[in-house]
Amino acid sequence: MRRYSEVDVFSDQPYLGNPLAVVHDAKGLDDAQMQRFAKWTNLAETTFIMAPSHPEADYQVRIFSAVQEFPFAGHPTLGSASAWLAVGGQPRNKDHIIQECGAGLVKIRIADGLFAFQAPPLTRYEPADESTIRDVAAALGLSRDRILDAAWLVNGPEWIGIRLADAREVLELAPDPADLGALSIGVVGPQEPGHATAFEVRAFLGGDPVWEDPVTGSLNAGLGRWLFDTGMAPENYVASQGTAVGCRGRVHVSIEEGEVWVGGAVSACVQGDVRI
Known part of the structure; x- marks a missing residue:
């Protein structure tokens, strides 16, 4: 035992x-x-x-x-x-x-x-190519123009980060699991001013029994690096995740001396x- x-x-x-x-x-x-x-x-x-x-x-x-x-x-x-x-x-x-x-x-x-x-270094960190972005848009049921930015954020799981205009768009997503294929997609959008958290995050995984993860540390580590590097996030923020599946995830993300911390x-x- x-x-x-x-x-x-x-x-x-x-x-x-x-x-x-x-x-x-x-x-x-x-x-x-x-x-x-x-x-x-x-x-x-x-x-x-x-x-x-x-x-x-x-x-x-x-x-x-x-x-x-x-x-x-x-x-x-x-x-x-x-x-x-x-x-x-x-x-x-x-x-x-x-x-x-x-x-x-x-x-x-x-x-x-x-x-x-302390988040380990990303092993693949680069903009997603147009073909991949179109595949992701189709999998999420979105028109291509609604995806504002996309990047590979690989630190174990092979995440593709997707940035949408706001948290409402993130929460409205209703993809069919059958459309995800082998894609692992992390979606992020900013909350309205005054909200208790700064971003809403969702994680969709193709080819795995768990197709929407309630709260995801590896994804938030990659998103944090990307959002910090592109000037889209302050040095400390809290993201909410799991809202769409009845959870209340709160992920604390910060950058300190160039290192991303996720808690x-x-x-x-x-x-x-x-x-x-």
């Missing part, structure tokens, strides 16, 4: 964020066992925590969706850090946690009750043991 946790990430209200399954003490599990269990949990991602191989890391994590392993993902990073601390994990450094994952070492900090990760609340929901 191995220790097991389920946590809710990116919402200050439990069960209104993005759930994550966490298997502790995962040493000895092979790839097939981890993939099979991740499929069984039926959550967007399941993580497996084990001893680090890098001397600077506090722990190592492997991240699986129901169908594949990711080198990095946002809400699994924050959720795993919280779950690791909850079962007695002790960071080497009092100011931050160092997570080892497929993308390398990721720094995580805790401040004002929020967990935040949010994490709530412990389930603790116990699991047989794998």
